[in-house]
Amino acid sequence: MNLPLTLRKLVTVICEADLEAHLVADLTQLGVRGYTITDARGSGAHGPRDAAWRASANIRVELLCDEAMAQQVAETLHERYYAHYGMVMFITDAAVLRPQKFSR
């Protein structure tokens, strides 16, 4: 049996762990219905981020939503954080089973 798949947007944000509380507040305000946060490590423009302590820790935030919401999230985070914080964001297509879960 082939389950019906629908395309939604997967927004992935990798940023400084210090931003977590603020990011969560922004997402809630935008009306995002769910997200997943994991601790992350790596290296980039801000040097090695080894998560040895909070000031050098990263998080990875993932959320599934429709295209309009993805656009809104991208605009909001870009406006609020891109200038001064370590943040990378990318949006890809993701096939989901229950599209209504990830729409407004």
Add this chain to the structure above:
Amino acid sequence: MPFEPVILFFALGLLAGIVRSDLKIPGVVYEALSIFLLLAIGLKGGVELSRHPVATLVLPALVVVGVAMLIPLVAFPVLHRLGRFPRADAASIAAHYGSVSVVTFAVASSYLLSRGDAAEGYMVVFLALLELPAIVLGVALARKGATDTRWGPLLHEVLAGKSIVLLAGGLLIGWLAGVDGIRPLDKVFFDLFKGMLAFFLLEMGLVAASRLGDLRRAGAFLLGFAMLMPLSGGLLGVVTGCLLGFSVGGVMLLGTLYASASYIAAPAAMRIAVPEANPALSIGAALGITFPFNLLVGIPVYHWLATQLHGVL
């Protein structure tokens, strides 16, 4: 023996970091250790506090906090005018130096203890009180003229941050429980304290080693500042402590508090409140230079200053 043995753990961590050892203390262990240390320090202070009428501390506390504000107020123009740092960076670094380092305080207490010197137990109250004001002042300096500062989230960030919650919470629990009430917890919080501090310092050595690269980019001015500022702050603390009539140990601890720079509460708060400030500069100076400087040189110097000036002033 000029060194407190726990300092050698810091040196080991530093060395391991410099030779790029694969030694790594997991982030959760770092978190757990810092929770333990903050609680234990708070509890210890609270127990001591239970022997004192709290009302007698109000005036010294006001003086201690008031005089401490001189540190960021002096550090800011030095960095901004002389060091030519942008306003945001100068203010952020000034806030780090005005605020305090809990672990430096813990090492100074151990240093006193191993020399058999006593200090007023309520110094921990000043430790808790000194964390916030300099951060607020630093944000005000950075934001001079700007009206869009959101103070609510900033105050929440610091006051609800783990260091204040655990220090103040520990103080309260220790104060309520008193000497006898806390005895069943002695083994965990007081007997193990030094061992835990040793673990934490090992980790701090690793972290400090990872910040050394930042300093190479920061330049000689910040390097000099990160050593002269604690010495000036230490002297200010020693003089203030003498004038307030503290014991030699208390005078030395106040010197250490004024000399130390925050690297737990201040970095997190400044990152959010003054995003345009470069955290590599403030954390590099506070943790890469001032923290080891205080451990290896500062603490014995503040102790010496305290013994010299105590009774003279």
